[in-house]
Amino acid sequence: MTTGPRDLRLSARRTDAERVVPVRHPLRWAFIVVVALFLVMLAHGLVTNRQFKWPLVAAYLFNEEVVAGVARTVGLTAAAMAMGLVLGTALALMRLSESRFLSGLSWSYVWFFRATPVLVQIIFWYNFGALYAMFSLGVPFGPELLTFKINNVITPLAAALLGLGLNQAAYTAEIIRGGIISVDRGQTEAALALGMSGALVYRRIVLPQAMRVIIPPVGNEVISMVKNSTLVSVIALAELLYSVQLIYSRTYQTIPLLVVACVWYLAIVSVLSVGQHFLERRYGRR
Numbered sequence: 001m002t003t004g005p006r007d008l009r010l011s012a013r014r015t016d017a018e019r020v021v022p023v024r025h026p027l028r029w030a031f032i033v034v035v036a037l038f039l040v041m042l043a044h045g046l047v048t049n050r051q052f053k054w055p056l057v058a059a060y061l062f063n064e065e066v067v068a069g070v071a072r073t074v075g076l077t078a079a080a081m082a083m084g085l086v087l088g089t090a091l092a093l094m095r096l097s098e099s100r101f102l103s104g105l106s107w108s109y110v111w112f113f114r115a116t117p118v119l120v121q122i123i124f125w126y127n128f129g130a131l132y133a134m135f136s137l138g139v140p141f142g143p144e145l146l147t148f149k150i151n152n153v154i155t156p157l158a159a160a161l162l163g164l165g166l167n168q169a170a171y172t173a174e175i176i177r178g179g180i181i182s183v184d185r186g187q188t189e190a191a192l193a194l195g196m197s198g199a200l201v202y203r204r205i206v207l208p209q210a211m212r213v214i215i216p217p218v219g220n221e222v223i224s225m226v227k228n229s230t231l232v233s234v235i236a237l238a239e240l241l242y243s244v245q246l247i248y249s250r251t252y253q254t255i256p257l258l259v260v261a262c263v264w265y266l267a268i269v270s271v272l273s274v275g276q277h278f279l280e281r282r283y284g285r286r
Helices: 003-017 028-047 056-062 065-093 100-115 118-126 154-180 185-193 198-235 241-250 255-284
Strands: 134-137 144-149
Touching: 056 255, 065 100, 065 154, 065 198, 065 241, 065 255, 118 134, 118 154, 118 198, 134 185, 185 198, 198 241, 198 255, 241 255
Parallel strands: none
Antiparallel strands: 134 144
């Protein structure tokens, strides 16, 4: 079948009609220009404003007290998150239990610790010795086997760990519970029908799939914990912020020392964000 001039003209017209014309976005380009100008102005102000005192920032960045505060912040974050993950996992499993007592106990814990501010909890544990001066272990209504002072046990570091860790467990419990219930219950029932134990079902079937849902919010909680660790400065625990405050209370260089703290927090959070990205990519594979 031959193609005539008329068919060629019709084909050319269809081609012109079907040609895709990109949509113009003048407002988007205007917004980009405004943001770019703002960023240039911000960078210019950071460089030219002598009040930032960048040489002083560089001098204090690896100061011995500052580095010790960074180490304490990282250690406190890791310990509090470990406590939150272990206790939060137990609370999540209790909440999903068929036992009304265990489920109610877990719900009460989550309700209480989410309803009270973490700063109040930290201060409460720091002053726990005013409530109970002594603590004893022994036979009920019998002899005491071990007695010690509360203030010797609940140090500022212990109070900070209890305040942050117990509070974090409440939020982690809800995250883990949400991840577990996101897995189709039919898979659990099928695994149990094949003779797998409950623990094995959770370890082999439920948790590997739930991790895709659990990792992103838990990663955000870790980053929040880094910043929440600044709250322990109220009980004079020398983490990063309090270490910086001790220095500028002597030198009166408030802004440069606060910039030092911000640089370290940015570095810590950046490393954690990279780790979270790789974990999400690993557990995101189907």
